[in-house]
Amino acid sequence: MNLRMNDWTAWISDRKRWSLLMVVVFVLCAAWIGLSAVPLSGDPAAALSLPRKGFTAPDFALDQMQGGEITLSDLRGKAVILNLWASWCLPCRAEMPAMQRVYEANRDRGLEILAIHATYQDSLAAAQAFVDEHHLTFPILLDSTGEVANLYRLRSLPTTFFIDPQGIIQQVIIGGPMSEATLQVAVEILLDEAP
DSSP states (O other), rough: HHHHHHHHHHHHHHHHHHHHHHHHHHHHHHHHHHHHHHOOOOOHHHHOOOTTTTTTOOEEEEETSSSSEEEGGTTSSSSEEEEEEEEHHHHHHHHHHHHHHHHHGGGGGGGGEEEEOOGSSSOHHHHHHHHHHHHHOOEEEEOSSSHHHHHHTOOOOEEEEEEEETBEEEEESOOOOHHHHHHHHHHHHHHHHOO
């Protein structure tokens, strides 16, 4: 066994073999990145609408759990927190009480929270129980087909977009839970952007 370990050590210490190994690893990593990338449509305008800081938030219309429909572009002039969540998501459960407190403290100043429920991977009954448990009063939107999750390139729950009154994404937070202080600081920045 000692002989085998010495052979392996000798193989690794050979600079040419080590360089070859690094090139192979690099090529495999590059191939993996290329194969796992989210494909973009052939439309160049679609690439510009990717949801990231400094870009206009992609528009959508969704039904509310409470009834009626909300279109994001109808909220221009308000600071918007767009939060994608599901009832089974533990970080979502942990941050929702803070979201509710921040909403209550700032809605009269022009803050709107749109909590987009991933209904396509959760149940409506579980979402309703979650809303009741946390006494949520901001709009709960139902993404029953995954259209908005796809539009916003959802990779993890929760994901939160902070959108200024002009409709520009100012910050994106993937994962959670966010503290009340983190939310309040982001809201202050958004409200400072108000005309």
